[in-house]
Amino acid sequence: MNADLYVPGDGWLHRADPRVKFAMSLALLVLCLIWRNWAFMTAALVLEHAMLAADRVPAERILWVWKILAFVIVMIVVLWPIFDPSGAHELWRWGFLRLTRENLIMAAVMGLRIPALGFACFLTLFTTSQAKLVRGLVALGVPYRAGLTLATSLRYIPVFFGIFQSVSDAQRARGLDLSGGDATGAGSHRGNPFTRLVARFKSYLPIIVAVLIRAYRMSQGVGWAMESRGLGLPGARTYRVRLRMRPADWGLLAATVIGTVATVILMVMD
16 A cells, blocks of 8 residues: 555546545535435445546555445445334344344445445545645635645655554564463463453554554654745745636536435435
8 A cells, every 4th residue: 555545546546636626525425424215325435436447546546445344344234234223124133133134234235335425535635635635625724724734644644654564574473472362372362252352452552552653653743844945934926836716627526516416316316
């Protein structure tokens, strides 16, 4: 994984105005949050993948998103019927666990909602450079400092993920046991799940400390670099990136509005 969410390219999404991509991602996020319909979630996922493929975003980046979301998706699908035993059409029952057609459908909807929300965000993050991301936020009225802070935070998510992986590999090479085993090497704790969880957390403490130290040093370097470029100095600010809505951008914005309105109408009629 590269140290940036942005994928360099010249596809149609890359060339689109960042403000239009913000509107498109926001529309998908809101619709996925308010409509609990498995057909719509599936359609949204297909649309998002088709747009990324048409923009020629590498398949490994798309698979990377599925990889980081896989654990959350599985946990939601498994746990939803346990915590939501509602439904009139019972399929199976064992003690407090009650599986119904309704809660299984809702578990599937929630499992589809997570990647749909994730790819709605990555439509913009994969296709918008940091400079255009900041410029787009400022053009929408967000203060420059806030826009720069948000863009920089998104920029360093994969950086810290890479640091965590590299530190973990280095500590494993030095013999650190990350399985939560005891000091005598007798294996991992058995019995109480809470005890195993605490032991696993303790085994990761050296890695967490090392990552925090590297993150602090990196933040110092970023802060000094921003100060050397005059961040926070009074006076008018000029921008290298100039935003201008092209006919294609207006067409994409119109398609987004029409699609959103049509989806809301379908939602009301459902």
